[in-house]
Amino acid sequence: MRFENQVAVVTGSGRGIGHAIAVRLADEGAKVAVVSRNVANAAKTADEINAKIPGGAKAYAVDVADRATVVALCEQILADFGRVDILVNNAGITRDGLSMRMSEGDWDLVIDTNLKGAFNFIQALQRPMIKQRSGRIINISSVSGIIGNAGQANYSASKAGLIGLTKALARELASRNITVNSVAPGFIATDMTNVLGDQVKDAVVKQIPLGKFGEPNDIAAAVVFLASAEAKYITGQCLAVDGGMAM
Numbered sequence: 001m002r003f004e005n006q007v008a009v010v011t012g013s014g015r016g017i018g019h020a021i022a023v024r025l026a027d028e029g030a031k032v033a034v035v036s037r038n039v040a041n042a043a044k045t046a047d048e049i050n051a052k053i054p055g056g057a058k059a060y061a062v063d064v065a066d067r068a069t070v071v072a073l074c075e076q077i078l079a080d081f082g083r084v085d086i087l088v089n090n091a092g093i094t095r096d097g098l099s100m101r102m103s104e105g106d107w108d109l110v111i112d113t114n115l116k117g118a119f120n121f122i123q124a125l126q127r128p129m130i131k132q133r134s135g136r137i138i139n140i141s142s143v144s145g146i147i148g149n150a151g152q153a154n155y156s157a158s159k160a161g162l163i164g165l166t167k168a169l170a171r172e173l174a175s176r177n178i179t180v181n182s183v184a185p186g187f188i189a190t191d192m193t194n195v196l197g198d199q200v201k202d203a204v205v206k207q208i209p210l211g212k213f214g215e216p217n218d219i220a221a222a223v224v225f226l227a228s229a230e231a232k233y234i235t236g237q238c239l240a241v242d243g244g245m246a247m
């Protein structure tokens, strides 16, 4: 029970990796604000947690890119739970295509969701963390943000941006006992990667030293470690959880 009496906000926790992170934090005692774009998905994760741990979670729906709504939502979360100890910026999307043909809309949507969305939550929640002189912020980046990926100029830029954002914030917030780290998943079996064709999947697996896709729980385990007291002397880092892809 490493997170007893702590409150966590996990964006994009209606499905996939975020779902695994929310469940894992709740299993270890955290109360979890389950944030997703789609209210039904958020409710599903919150219901699953509450069935095991009554009062363990509450569902919220928001578009993370919509700054004003995020600010209002964070005020609501603080009113509902009284504090926030852990923020996991996990919500993310892809809109793949070669850069030559990428529309401005697809560029903006990915940057606004993946990068600005994280900044929106950080700005809204860092003040209470500063006041309580403690906090953990974990941003979910990607192997594409470290080594790049053809067809993902927008996504790779957003994920590399998260690594830079993490480092700048780690320096800004260190004196307030707030650590800021990122986790860079490789290819993880979720809805996001299920859309890839079998040929693409086979080609990807050949690039993974451990020879297989990861599972959402592989990422959740790393996030939970970085959120825990054991990681108190780790800040500004990017932990790749990718089967060795980006070593």
Ligand code: NDP
Pocket (backbone or CB within 6 Å): 011, 012, 013, 014, 015, 016, 017, 018, 035, 036, 037, 038, 039, 041, 042, 062, 063, 064, 065, 090, 091, 092, 093, 113, 140, 141, 142, 143, 184, 185, 186, 187, 188, 189, 190, 191, 192, 193
């Ligand atoms: P999924 O597509 O399975 O789930 C994405 C989640 O993000 C959903 O809960 C979705 O909400 C939410 N979301 C998307 N856009 C918004 C938005 N604008 N506002 C609020 N919530 C939003 O993705 P994964 O679980 O695979 O990915 C999670 C994170 O991990 C992402 O940041 C992704 O980039 C990153 N990642 C994933 C990898 C992989 O291989 N799967 C590899 C590297 C990084 P809803 O359910 O309501 O639609």
